[in-house]
Structures are given as structure tokens and as C-alpha cells.
Amino acid sequence: MAKLKSIGQINTKSLRERVLDSLRTAIITGELKPGETLVETDLASQFGVSRAPLREAINILNAEGLVETLPYHGTTVKKLARKDIEELYSVRSMMEGFAIQRIIDNGRASTVAEALRAICQKMLAAAEKDRLIEVNRIDRVFHDTIIANAQNQLLTSLWNNVTIRVQQVMSLRNQSKGDLQQITLNHLTIVAAIEAENVVEAVQLINDHIGSAGDLIVEGWEEPEP
Amino acid sequence: MAKLKSIGQINTKSLRERVLDSLRTAIITGELKPGETLVETDLASQFGVSRAPLREAINILNAEGLVETLPYHGTTVKKLARKDIEELYSVRSMMEGFAIQRIIDNGRASTVAEALRAICQKMLAAAEKDRLIEVNRIDRVFHDTIIANAQNQLLTSLWNNVTIRVQQVMSLRNQSKGDLQQITLNHLTIVAAIEAENVVEAVQLINDHIGSAGDLIVEGWEEPEP
């Protein structure tokens, strides 16, 4: 068979998928703000599709918990109260702690620690240049790596759902996050605890780490009126 | 305004919701078995609705992870491999352990212990009569109560997703579960640890409890061919 190197996979995703991705991204990036309503007719004509695939996309966003639909009243982007964010970060903490325990129990501590250290190195480089966005991106990779190495698909899928909201929260509050280099160092202490296979300490450190990140976000968060 | 006691709320749920509930129940009870395919046209005429609400219901089941859809190839009930079940039970264990920690940290140990003890009493009564189904139902209430008292809505919604699959697994394997009375006693030791505010022990006990329940299910589980 002829192999044409200039030809790539053309986009075969269904309209539902494409609309879903667009909407999700819009919510995560804060382009669609909490409380804003999604009118099917408007969005459909905006995307140039009919209402059917658009409705299906909205249903999925509903199941993911990013929007809320009241029958015959329309769909709105879910509002984020302080309590929601606290819950978000404590659930996140639970998952990462569990993952670390799994990693150590499965004897993968040194392997994972190595991978994490490499990530930290990149983070440090970005931190030195004060590239906040880059640091955030690498930070996500760091935590994704921890979860992935628990080798538990169910955990991973729950995690994906949770991190979507974390990203949303962070973009609604493009925060300074304090001293970037200090943050990187915090990550390294976690890596060290994992490498030492010290479950209790590693879990403690990750709890503190996530907890203080959450506190920073929650600090001065404006409650939405109900 | 006149109050008519013989009049109740009539069912106003949308077709999508009703179809969704029916399908979900069918999957949970094992009426729809893993691997079975859901043909939109057939189901729609079976329910007496058009394909639109049916498709929306299927999309939600997809997001919940109960079914799998291949584009243009149809939807099938997700197969359950041994690994899936192990993951299910370990995630469940993580959640309950976290919930217990939260309950104790929030100083609600005695309140919750009291409620749990009452549930155990009912369980014991059902166990003495060897009413397996009843014991299972109360067992669910017991664990739901633990989660609910963590007072974390995000945790609760993740929990609901997880327990749906637990129910599915259990109905696919209408298990004996060993000695019913012994099980009830296990629950009581957990309650005692909570009441004593002994986080480490309570978490350890719940891990063992869930773990052994999972082992019983996994034991002799037939792997589905892929």
C-alpha cells in the first residue's frame, strides 16, 4: 500500500464530541463563567450545528457536573461556592494520598520518584524564568503522574473529572501562587518521601501541599449569590 | 387553596430521565448483561419513545461509565474484568476511609456512631432471619451513612457513581457472603473504632472489611473475553 507521509488523520470526531470539547474548554478557561446560561438555540447556530448534538453535549456536561439543568428552564454553568472548592481540594488530596500509598505498596516507589524528579527539574527551570503558566502546566503533569502510577483506571477517570474543575477554579482566579521556586522545592520533598517509601510522611506532605494550594484559592473567594 | 389529599404528584419526569432510570436499573440488576448491545431503534420502540431522548439517556450512561459506545457500531454494557472489580473495591475503600477520617476530625464521631449502631441493630435482626436481600440493603444504608456524614457533596456524588457499579457486580454474582451474623459483628467493630475516635484502627478495619468483601466477589470471577 502506498504510504503518503503528508497525509494525517482527518478529524472524524462527531459533532457532539467537537461541541463538547469546545464547551468544556470554554468553561474550564472561564470564557463561560459560573451562572451564565447556555441557550441551546443560540449555541447551536453559533457552532453551526443543529440542536440535537448540542443537547447531547450539554447532557454530558451535566453528568460531569460542570453545568446544571433545570427542566424547561435552561442550563447554567455551575456556580462555585467556597465550600465546593474546599471539597474539591480535599477530595483531590484523598486521591493523591491513596495513589502514593498504592505506588509504595506496589514497590514502584523508586521508579516513580525518578520520573517525578525529572518533572521537578523542568518545573524548576520554568520557575527560574518566572513562567507562571508553564509552571502550572508542569504542576498538572506532576500530579497526573502520581495518579497514573497508581495504575487504577477507575481512580484515573474520577481524577480527570476532578482536575477539570480544579482547572476551572484556577482560571477563574489567575492567582500568583506565591514564590514559584519555593513551590518546586515543596514538590521535591514529596518526591523524597516517596523514594524513602515513607507512606505516612508522603501522605502528610501531599495533604499539606494540596491543602495550602486550596487555601490560597479560597482566600478571599467571593461567594456567588444563590 | 383547596387541599385534596387524594391527589399526589403526577410523574413529570422527562422521557430522557425515565428511560435513563429504566436502563440504569436494568444494568444494575443484571437484566442487561455485560457485553450486551443496546440498539437505539429497538429500545426506542420498546419504550415507545423516539430515538432522541433514548440517545440522550445512553450518552449519560456513557458518562457514568456503565456502557461503552463505539462510533457507528453501537453501545454495549461495559464488561467487568477482575481488575475492574479490584479497582472498584479499592476506590470504595479509599472513600470510606476518608469519610471516617472526616467524621472524626469534625467531632461527629459519637453522633454518627449512634446512627450506625441503630442500623447495625436492624441488620442483626435481618441476619437472624437469614434474609440475605434485606441484609444487603441495610449494608448499603450503613455505608451510605458513613459517606453522607463526611458532609462532602463531591465525595457523595463520586460515591453514588461507584456504588452503582458495586450493585451491578453484586447482582451478577448473587453471592452467599458467608455468615450473615458474623458480617454484622464486623460492622459493629467498625462502629466501636469510630466511637473511640481511633482513626487508624477504624480505617484499617474498613479496609479489611471492604477488601474481604471484594475478595469474595472476585473469587472465581470469570474473565470476559475481549
Add this chain to the structure above:
DNA sequence: ATGCTGTAGACTGTCGACAATCGACAAAAA
């Protein structure tokens, strides 16, 4: 004024029909 009733407009919920895609098998080409 106050409270009920009924319309209007906007939006969501549902439907039936049509288009697109796939696997399998038959037909044609090598």
C-alpha cells in the same frame, strides 16, 4: 388595590425523516 385568569414570547422536550458510516459479502480484476 388585590387576586385570579389568560395570553404571548422564549425556550426546552420530542419526534420522524434523512444522511453518513461501518462490516460483510459478492463481484471484478490481477
Add this chain to the structure above:
DNA sequence: TTTTTGTCGATTGTCGACAGTCTACAGCAT
């Protein structure tokens, strides 16, 4: 025979139109 191409039937993906439901406001009666 082996490989490629065309066609068919089944099923999903998408569309435009219509029906149902809600809120707000106007009109009417008290």
C-alpha cells in the same frame, strides 16, 4: 487463487419542525 472494488443492510449521526412548559405581564373581576 488472491486482492481489490463495489454494493447492501443495519445502525448510528444529524437535521428541521412541532409540541409542551415556563415566566412575565396584561386584563378583568372583586
